[in-house]
Amino acid sequence: MTAPILHTKRLTLRMPILADFEYRAAFYASDRSVWEDGPMPRAQAWRVWASEVAQWPLMGFGPFSLEDRQSRQYLGEVGVYRPEGFPEPELGWFVLPEAEGRGYAAEAARAVMGWVRKTFGWDHLVSYIAPGNLRSIALALRIGGRKVTDRPGTADDDVVILHDLRGIA
Template sequence: MDDWPAYLNLMVSPRSHFMGGPVSERFAWGIFCHDVAQWNLLGHGALMIVDRSSKHCVGQVGINAGPFFPEHELGWFVYEGFEGNGYAYEAAETLKRWAFKELRLPTLVSYIDPENVKSCRLARRLHGTLDTDAPREDPEDLVFRYENDT
């Protein structure tokens, strides 16, 4: 619950526009609960990214799935003021390796708004390749695919 206020602030702000926001507080709560519930329902979900030295929550990384995701998605965000420090890369790379090893997923994807240049750059750094044929909820999204090469 300690992570809820910062999460809410992001989701109701214009900064969340690449994630379908801004959204209402009620809708943000539903997404927050979804991120947690996936652990019990699917064996994976979202994790908060915490700076090791300050112990401050700086963002989130997660494996999303379920009825609204055509495939398992690797997603991330970093709160304002924490970009450019490698938090999203380190967390996404670690969770990607975990998903391939522990969940034995053959592939993962990231659904990214084409205007979200920073996330597109990170997806490429994570060795994602564009998959123009991949199913997606939003036809405008780019789909970056990660193969299990472990």
């Protein structure tokens, strides 16, 4: 299975391609990746990214690469992740520095939530966020999530945010 193509007003969400890895490698080489177990060497970044993309044929979900609909410029990634050890499927995101603060991640996350509800009929997704990642926590709350304490995270100090999908058409 590969990712379906989703469209929003400004974005195309599509299956990741090999060229997209260069953006993730740069992210994982930078201090921006501190909340995602980084910085890390390129080979380790490859293993993380490739295992995420491999969720598509193995699990029927995974990351969507984001492109600007007009320019076709790569902007980042939003998707559903569940690597080994994750208690539940997670809604997660990554955007390029030049794409931050423009609402792309929120727009894409809403599209992914709708796709998940329609495709799988799931009632919720979670986001596992390091407590110091304030921008990501703010985004998760802005798209309608709420902090919960009754679900485990992937680390003892994770902020777990529940996204209720039941009201999504």
